Amino acid sequence: MKVRFADRMNTSTRSFIREILKVAESPDIISFAGGLPSPQSFPQRELAEAAQVVMSETPDQALQYSATEGFLPLRQWIADRYRMRFGWEVSSDEILITNGSQQGVDLLGKILLNAGDSVVMEAPGYLGAWQAFALYQPEVFTVPLEADGPNLERLEQLLEQHPVRMMYVAPNFQNPSGITYSERKRRAVASLLRKHETILIEDDPYGELRFEGTAPSSFRTYLNNQCCVLGTFSKMVSPGLRIGWVYAPAEVMEKLVIAKQAADLQSNHLAQRIIHTYLIQNDVDRHLNEIQRLYRERRDLMLDCLKAAFPADVKFNKPQGGMFLWGELPNSVDVQLWLERAIRNRVAFVPGAAFYPQGDAPSSLRLNFSNADPGSIETGIQRLRKAYG
Amino acid sequence: MKVRFADRMNTSTRSFIREILKVAESPDIISFAGGLPSPQSFPQRELAEAAQVVMSETPDQALQYSATEGFLPLRQWIADRYRMRFGWEVSSDEILITNGSQQGVDLLGKILLNAGDSVVMEAPGYLGAWQAFALYQPEVFTVPLEADGPNLERLEQLLEQHPVRMMYVAPNFQNPSGITYSERKRRAVASLLRKHETILIEDDPYGELRFEGTAPSSFRTYLNNQCCVLGTFSKMVSPGLRIGWVYAPAEVMEKLVIAKQAADLQSNHLAQRIIHTYLIQNDVDRHLNEIQRLYRERRDLMLDCLKAAFPADVKFNKPQGGMFLWGELPNSVDVQLWLERAIRNRVAFVPGAAFYPQGDAPSSLRLNFSNADPGSIETGIQRLRKAYG
The missing domain is CATH 3.40.640.10 (Type I PLP-dependent aspartate aminotransferase-like (Major domain))
Incomplete structure (x- = not known):
């Protein structure tokens, strides 16, 4: 028996990003493709303590x-x-x-x-x-x-x-x-x-x-x-x-x-x-300050590396927060081809086209800076440059 | 500005049970109305230990x-x-x-x-x-x-x-x-x-x-x-x-x-x-055996109390598991009126009609036996009988 699905399921396609992220999961790949916060931003010890408090003081209610x-x-x-x-x-x-x-x-x-x-x-x-x-x-x-x-x-x-x-x-x-x-x-x-x-x-x-x-x-x-x-x-x-x-x-x-x-x-x-x-x-604002400091350093390092590595016609913006950089490239650049070469070179990003489901995307890319440590940022941008040709 | 909602929201009405459950939340009411497992069925200590293990061994992944x-x-x-x-x-x-x-x-x-x-x-x-x-x-x-x-x-x-x-x-x-x-x-x-x-x-x-x-x-x-x-x-x-x-x-x-x-x-x-x-x-089957024993005792006690209290034309089934009993009453009984009297008498149940959204319900009621301790079952059924008239 063939299952007939609701019409609404015809409109949805498998996410292209999902496929890139699967490839990028390989441990030898430096990934700027995901959208993950840094595990360093998790207040691990404090959350473990909070879990203990909840489980010992109000287990009947919490469960x-x-x-x-x-x-x-x-x-x-x-x-x-x-x-x-x-x-x-x-x-x-x-x-x-x-x-x-x-x-x-x-x-x-x-x-x-x-x-x-x-x-x-x-x-x-x-x-x-x-x-x-x-x-x-x-x-x-x-x-x-x-x-x-x-x-x-x-x-x-x-x-x-x-x-x-x-x-x-x-x-x-x-x-x-x-x-x-x-x-x-x-x-x-x-x-x-x-x-x-x-x-x-x-x-x-x-x-x-x-x-x-x-x-x-x-x-x-x-x-x-x-x-x-x-x-x-x-x-x-x-x-x-x-x-x-x-x-x-x-x-x-x-x-x-x-x-x-x-x-x-x-x-x-x-x-x-x-x-x-x-x-x-806990002092949430202090915790947020730490995340902000961490992410600012990573954004700055990534921008410095990009500036040193790429020609002037590859332009990145400088967001005042968040987790992502956006790059725009000369229209002649084939971003998909660049991505394929990059993955062979053990670095990943997401082509901008993935974020334009109706097409008409400029030559562009998204880079995540929150979830890569400084060494990975330096090495990853070098690999990216090499793949760029 | 008046918000216009999607047509699908016209089909849904506020749950009648929700309203009963709100009333039944009052601490002096013995509630057989809810559908809650007993907190005694939660493996609290074991879950607290599991939480500690997860938070200490794999916090980066778990968070x-x-x-x-x-x-x-x-x-x-x-x-x-x-x-x-x-x-x-x-x-x-x-x-x-x-x-x-x-x-x-x-x-x-x-x-x-x-x-x-x-x-x-x-x-x-x-x-x-x-x-x-x-x-x-x-x-x-x-x-x-x-x-x-x-x-x-x-x-x-x-x-x-x-x-x-x-x-x-x-x-x-x-x-x-x-x-x-x-x-x-x-x-x-x-x-x-x-x-x-x-x-x-x-x-x-x-x-x-x-x-x-x-x-x-x-x-x-x-x-x-x-x-x-x-x-x-x-x-x-x-x-x-x-x-x-x-x-x-x-x-x-x-x-x-x-x-x-x-x-x-x-x-x-x-x-x-x-x-x-x-x-x-942990030994999950042993834990399940404990829950089963607990619920069987409560089902049996509730059935015994019901049998002792109610006339023979009020009939309850005897499920071999789960959390609910179902009672059927003579058609002459006004279940809604009974519920109102019961709540004044500090005991709550759900009329069977609530589970027939298209109408045509027999005179009936649902009783939850999993989440009331023996004393509450005994007192609650007496109150229920009193309200029955």
Whole structure:
């Protein structure tokens, strides 16, 4: 018997990146291809202690079923942190705990999108969001990213021509481009979206990884309840625990809770309590400072090595935070061929084209700087240069 | 601005059970309403030790991103357990780790169901599956459960009249009814489904909680690759860790992995490693024997109390495992009124009608026996009797 799958499964293809990452897993390959935080950024000892505290003090609760919305003190901590960072008045009722921010993306797609609805995505953009939304079969339009954010003319044109339900953005140190939207562009994008009543999803996994400059405003500042914000502990504590959140207004939260309950009843309760115990027993800002210092050093070293090795027509940006560099190359360069040679040379990266699912990619590449130690960065960039020809 | 939600959200209503459970949370209420395992069934000390081992020996890995399919040694353990229990040749490639079996239900709905597709569910049935599938907008038909499984005439009629894509069953100590399908009915159901090429989803959270009698065959034995099996560690280890699995043939697994990646990238890696360490360092069957003994005692006590307290026309079944009893009452009894009086009397249960989303419920109720100690069972049943009038 041949299984017939739902139509929504026709839209999804196997991820090209997944294939590169599989090759890059080989231990003799230096990989700038992945999107992993450094294990040095995990507060291992503190998390082990937190696990011990939770397992000895509240095992009955930590191991039992719990609320779909999430562990209340953790939701309160997240609400308080928004107040501290941005001065927002956030209620814990407006925070839903999810399995990483990826589940927030999926649940928002589920509650908001009918098949055929128009959605605006960034190009290049975060593939995980493309994949999550694709299963709800929207019509996806892309707006090209410039150094300071989306091309406004294209965005305005899209909003005029289509009833766009939702725009998904990652405005801080975006994966893959490292781009951060300027304050001016945020204001302009918000103004366009307000006019067209388009909901904005602000995915912000890297906002707390800023190691230089000043943070611009969240879209929430301009759009209020027309904006849902996604956050995660993956980059500030640990991705393996899969704890993220959605901050959304009450009417959206009500639907999110229904979808979350249908999806998996609740997130891992033990992990929520471990993270919460870690957060209240330690100085989180000091820990973040350490990660920021580590990643800034790696970004600087990688940029120095790239500058020394490559001709001037290979251009890399200099993001003020996050985990990725983005390089643009002369159009004559065959990036796919370069990648093949690089892998033979035991170094890996992701071609920019992978982040343009609708095609039309410039000759470009993404390099991850967070998860390679200094020696690997130096050797890896040399190998990359050799493969470049 | 008023948010417009996706059409799929119109089909879902707030769970009636959720409301009862909220009331039943009050500490002075004895609740037979929930569906919780006893905290005594959690191997707390052993899990605390396993957490320590994982956090001290493999913190870099346990806290990092990992494979979408799940932690390979855990998938292998599950495959080996199927071999041991049923003699099946299962490959770890056929096991996907999910956030409890609820996520398995959701992902299977996602990859298999188009809006309008026909699905057969049990009546009474597991509400979590109704809620998960409802968001993919199928047309749901119900087959009534009898003491030994579904009514075969109704099932045959449904399969003849509709192109049924999928049938969802929980054939062992079903939630809510406690019913287990007989071997004869399993064979007959499988034969009907084979003829109509209908996929069977066998949800089996309670199969390892059998404390009497002999286990009938899994549907997998009769249907082979036409059957997907869902399992979970929620009842044998801990529900708070949210680790379950799907056992499915390769072509289904390929789509499940795409859907899982879109849903949340992967399940909690730390929890997977803690459970795996627990499983290989301890005698799981001995632990299961302890849970079985505990639950058998509670079932027996509850049945004895019910028999002593209620007239003969209030009939309870005697499931050979699981966590629930099912009671049927004279049609003249107003169960909703009874519940209201019971809650005033500080005891809670769930009316059977809650498990018949399409109506047509007999006068009935579900009682959970796993999560109340002997004293609470005795007092609770007396309160229940008093409220009955």
